Amino acid sequence: MSIETRTSIVWDYAPAPESADHIRLKDRYGLFVDGEFRDPSGGRYVSTINPATEEPIAEVADGGPDDVTAAVESARAAYPKWAALKELERAKYLFRIARLIQERSRELAVVETLDGGKPLRESRDVDIPLAAAHFFHYAGWADKLHYGVNAREVEPLGVVGQIVPWNFPLLMAAWKLAPALACGNVAILKPAETTPLTALLLAEICQEAELPPGVVTILPGDGSTGAALVRAPGIDKVAFTGSTAVGRDIQAALAGTTTRLTLELGGKSANIVFEDAALDQAVEGIVNGIFFNQGHVCCAGSRLLIQESVRDDVIAKLWQRMGCLRLGDPMDKNTDVGAINSAEQLERIETLVAAGEDEGATRRTISCDIPERGYWFAPTLFTDVSPAHRIAVEEIFGPVVSVLTFRTQAEAIEKANNSRYGLAAGIWTDKGSKAFEVASALKAGVVWQNTYNHFDPTAAFGGYKESGFGREGGPAGLRPYLNIVR
């Protein structure tokens, strides 16, 4: 270019941190039982920390077996009245909760980010609005249950025990509580050990909405609290989202009992890019599929299947795009990749990535400044991966994508289905007929076409194979919380 350069202005985004000044967190949160916060029977409190700084945020009660018993008693006492309440009245409570989530959305987004490490951009634009949307959606179903299950006569199940993971703390609580309550059940929810705060703020919201005591119980604690909850007498149904190992344990514990169960477990979802795809948008979808929430997403598109004819193009574009990802302070509005949720999870990611290198795959990790404190893992791309490698088989649950290739549509389907999991899949093609053919051949609960990690309360979500059973979202999400009478 012959036009002379007259300016040499360097332009980078200045830090744009969201303020936490408006947050009114208590120093200490008890268990939310019978409509009130109370101390745990064992008196034990544990600190929940900010994974981006390793600093404690608040102390949270650790529920023990006696607390589980008390929670079940309170829930059982609340159940008859709640189940007998006119449907429209139940709906009003849910609408009220949805509106309160919206009103307190900024606060909830900041707390979600502080407690879990996810970028504020995501908690603000995805987690909190979707949580509210789920309550709105199921509030609408409360007086139309009959139509949600093919005009059958239905009744609620009773007391449901729900255990949610740490990757989408408030959103998963909404996915669980909203349909359960809409159907007339009462719920005991155990948030994850590392991210209990937004569930406890949701307890405050339940108080504010004047939800009758005992209808929602929030029982923070660790794995042992969850184990006690699922085995407690008086629980009619268990809904669990988390790892396949724990899911297996719960299913074994409930075998031979009348307690119903739904599980939403791990995944190793295939994201399939055909040569006729809109490649730049496919790259965007790959990034969103695996680096969204640091890859802490059960349906993450962690197995990238690229048609060989466009492999080099796609990898070049993907690598260039990965270089634009901004890793750092999750509270900064321009951050794309936040902190890994816990030291334990970071170790798991590092172990699997090391295994990938040992087994001969080629690793590329973006170069970026890693903050000194906190838990971080820079976005990583593995090429030369073969289907037998651990990184192609096991769920990493981190910002690590493994690239495999295929030659034909049949091979793509075969490779995508060659997994013990079957939670989600993505298809990238401009050809409608191909998309439908492939989608119907995939053994995955959710199949996205030309997009990835898009969630909507009207759409059912759930797995095939070791990814679990039962559906959440939409009318299908009512079924696990209802008994069909006739």
Next chain:
Amino acid sequence: MIRRLPHVDRVGIEERAAQLGKRSIKTTAKQQGIRLAVSMVDLTTLEGADTPGKVRHLCAKGVCPAPTMPEIPSVAAICVYPQLVATAKEALDGTGVKTASVATGFPAGQVSLEAKLRDTEDAVAAGADEIDMVISREAFLAGDDTRVQQEIVAVKEHCGDAHLKVILETAELGSYDHVRHASMLAMEAGADFIKTSTGKASAGATPGVCLVMLEAIRDYADRTGRIVGFKAAGGVSTSKAALHRLVLVKETLGDEWLTADRIRIGASSVLNDLLMQYAKTESGRYGRSEDFSKE
């Protein structure tokens, strides 16, 4: 020439473009971004009522946009009709600000190739440093890619040393696939810049259109090594919109593209909004449009 041109997914591209509009540009980043944007402005007047007097006023404004804020740079160019090129050239002499002229039967381009070339020659002879031509949408939409390219090649030949910006008029092309296709045709025919719009159509440099063209520029540079510039014109009337376009450039092509050699913003009203927003970062108060002269 058998070469697969990747498709563009409308939903995907608009989502990505909108997401980049959410970058938080504050404090020093905002000041630098505004100064950068000012330095890329092609300050434009394309009215039937344009006179030498108006053009001289505009040139003075372009050279020194805000006398009270000396850190604000000159704009990149003043863009006028061929008739007024000589006036602008004289007014801009020695300032470093370029004289740009629209040509080739702007804005519709519905004239013969001879008339287009003559138009170009006139502007170049009058001293234009840059020529903004329109593609023949009539040929493009009729599927005659060859004629579209031949016209660009011919105009380029008549440009001499002047730089050629090729206006695609994206609002009339009908789809993002067409925008991408037209971008490639123009670059392969020798365009120095590709430009979104004339500013006379129903829509201009929407975020989606800008992103599609920037991706085409990136792919073309990767493939051929030749660098083609980008000009967003039409509808970029606020600082927020201008900074959004710069974010699209930064995160698609990279920091080295953020210079007036490679990126331009064609506009008439955006300059004063940039100045108002800049003044606000200094004073902390919102100004009024009357604080700055219109031209």
